[in-house]
Amino acid sequence: MFWDRYRRYGSVFRTMMLGSRIWVVTDLDALRGPLRDEGAYLEVPFPTFQRLVAAESFLNRPGVHGPWRKIFSATLAPPRLAAMVPEITQLMKSHLSKWEPQGQVAIFRAARVMGVDLAVDVILDIKLSDGTDRAWVKSQVEDYLDGLYGLPLNLPGSTLAKALAARAKLVEVFLRQPDVAATQAQFVQEWEAIGKSPQAYAAAVLDQHTSAGDKAAGAAEEAGASEKAAAAATEATRGSRPAVLAPSIMTAQLMGRAMLKPSELEDGAMSLLHMLVASADTTRFALFNTWALLAMSPRVQDKLYQEQQKVLAEYGEEISYAATCHMPYMDATLKECMRLLPASAGGIRKLTADMQVGSYTIPAGEYVWYHAGLMHYLDPVCWDGDTSVDVPAHMDWQNSFEVAFRPERWLSEETRPRYMFTFGTGAHLCIGMNLVYLEVKLLLSMVLRKYRLRLRTPDMLLRCERLFPFFLPAKGTDTVLLEPR
Numbered sequence: 001m002f003w004d005r006y007r008r009y010g011s012v013f014r015t016m017m018l019g020s021r022i023w024v025v026t027d028l029d030a031l032r033g034p035l036r037d038e039g040a041y042l043e044v045p046f047p048t049f050q051r052l053v054a055a056e057s058f059l060n061r062p063g064v065h066g067p068w069r070k071i072f073s074a075t076l077a078p079p080r081l082a083a084m085v086p087e088i089t090q091l092m093k094s095h096l097s098k099w100e101p102q103g104q105v106a107i108f109r110a111a112r113v114m115g116v117d118l119a120v121d122v123i124l125d126i127k128l129s130d131g132t133d134r135a136w137v138k139s140q141v142e143d144y145l146d147g148l149y150g151l152p153l154n155l156p157g158s159t160l161a162k163a164l165a166a167r168a169k170l171v172e173v174f175l176r177q178p179d180v181a182a183t184q185a186q187f188v189q190e191w192e193a194i195g196k197s198p199q200a201y202a203a204a205v206l207d208q209h210t211s212a213g214d215k216a217a218g219a220a221e222e223a224g225a226s227e228k229a230a231a232a233a234t235e236a237t238r239g240s241r242p243a244v245l246a247p248s249i250m251t252a253q254l255m256g257r258a259m260l261k262p263s264e265l266e267d268g269a270m271s272l273l274h275m276l277v278a279s280a281d282t283t284r285f286a287l288f289n290t291w292a293l294l295a296m297s298p299r300v301q302d303k304l305y306q307e308q309q310k311v312l313a314e315y316g317e318e319i320s321y322a323a324t325c326h327m328p329y330m331d332a333t334l335k336e337c338m339r340l341l342p343a344s345a346g347g348i349r350k351l352t353a354d355m356q357v358g359s360y361t362i363p364a365g366e367y368v369w370y371h372a373g374l375m376h377y378l379d380p381v382c383w384d385g386d387t388s389v390d391v392p393a394h395m396d397w398q399n400s401f402e403v404a405f406r407p408e409r410w411l412s413e414e415t416r417p418r419y420m421f422t423f424g425t426g427a428h429l430c431i432g433m434n435l436v437y438l439e440v441k442l443l444l445s446m447v448l449r450k451y452r453l454r455l456r457t458p459d460m461l462l463r464c465e466r467l468f469p470f471f472l473p474a475k476g477t478d479t480v481l482l483e484p485r
């Protein structure tokens with residue numbers, strides 16, 4: 001969406017976005033420091049986002065981000081991902097069983113529902129042991145998410161007002177859950193015992209994580225055992241040790257928040273909310289964008305179908321984690337979808353020191369943005385540097401779809417794109433990336449083995465009403481037909 005500005009102004013220009021002034025910068029040399037948290041820190045400037053998420057973030061505290069990241073990453077390491085497969089598959093099958101009798105799905109809405117379900121039921125695995133209605137909780141999560149990038153007007157009925165009310169209700173519900181309270185209480189004890197040191201805490205958690213249990217699970221998985229067996233191996237070994245500092249997203253989050261202020265019960269609830277923000281709608285757009293592009297390409301669907309036939313012959317009907325690791329064309333397709341229609345807009349940094357971009361100086365205090373979509377226009381392998389074209393061929397899905405959408409480009413070293421900014425880059429590279437790829441692969445494998453996908457409104461993407469912060473299809477245009485093979 002910034003290509004024309006780039007053509008006119010080059011590698012740095014200013015823009016207004018949702019009421020905030022931001023500098024779009026494409027010069028990777030200039031960005032190198034900020035992307036390492038040098039002379040800048042990660043902050044989303046949008047007023048609604050700041051109001052609903054948090055004013056201060058532990059991600060910017062020196063000495064905290066590294067240990068926090070280690071714990072978080074450990075919770076999504078391959079053996080953990082393998083253990084999540086049965087649950088993800090079951091959840092997706094239940095969605096699919098609702099689409100199949102209709103022979104179609106309104107994918108924009110369906111992707112939102114699935115994104116929220118995956119976040120609440122699988123990624124955060126939120127237990128509601130007090131009998132609170134799960135569907136109601138998810139509706140509140142949706143209201144909360146809807147307010148993040150809206151107008152900063154807190155008037156009755158506005159998306160922000162609804163989101164603030166939903167946040168209050170969700171915090172209240174989460175606080176009532178024995179699980180949240182127990183984890184927080186255990187965390188406080190262990191945190192104090194360990195001297196409130198993030199490094200020591202992370203070391204203890206990792207020590208547990210890289211235990212015999214996880215190694216056994218990893219080995220079981222590599223040897224082709226089912227995910228259940230891999231998960232059981234983890235649990236069995238874990239169960240025989242004293243229970244200390246189990247690695248989880250919530251423990252990582254609690255530790256981070258404890259560095260901002262003494263840990264309170266509310267931190268457990270806020271940790272869950274923050275992770276809903278990181279995972280629910282991002283997953284939604286990974287699903288939506290991928291389906292939209294695939295439904296426009298019978299050619300790519302056929303190649304994926306052929307690959308699935310091979311996977312089926314080798315690994316059987318049930319799609320295991322091991323099977324998902326042997327789908328090179330699927331991998332290439334997902335990367336191509338995330339290159340052509342990124343599910344995020346990259347990342348924003350607030351400068352703490354002046355930033356030099358060529359002959360321009362952006363003063364400290366300003367925001368700079370590496371914009372994923374624009375960066376992909378400038379890929380040194382795909383683009384020859386010609387700014388006279390209206391849209392470079394590798395991005396021109398509107399006018400020459402088959403030339404732009406080519407998963408094959410990822411399969412050879414000469415044509416493989418060098419830029420992939422959809423999941424960020426540098427110190428804050430997305431931790432959920434492999435999980436998202438796994439989720440989309442599982443869904444597409446299930447669907448494409450049985451169906452061809454086709455858009456009922458072939459120009460659905462062209463008719464989108466809004467492109468930022470995400471695609472918003474015109475009403476009634478997002479139906480994908482499921483045509484049996």
Ligand code: HEM
Nearest residue numbers: 278279282283286343344347348422423424428430431432
């Ligand atoms: C298609 C789906 C997703 C996309 C496109 C995406 C995109 C991103 C991007 C662009 C960043 C870097 C932001 C920056 O540089 O300012 C990021 C960071 C992050 N993502 Fe994701 N994300 C996705 C899914 C997820 C999921 C499912 C999770 C959780 C399980 C997750 C957890 C995180 C976390 C914790 C960070 C911060 C990492 C750090 O600060 O070190 N993401 N993501």
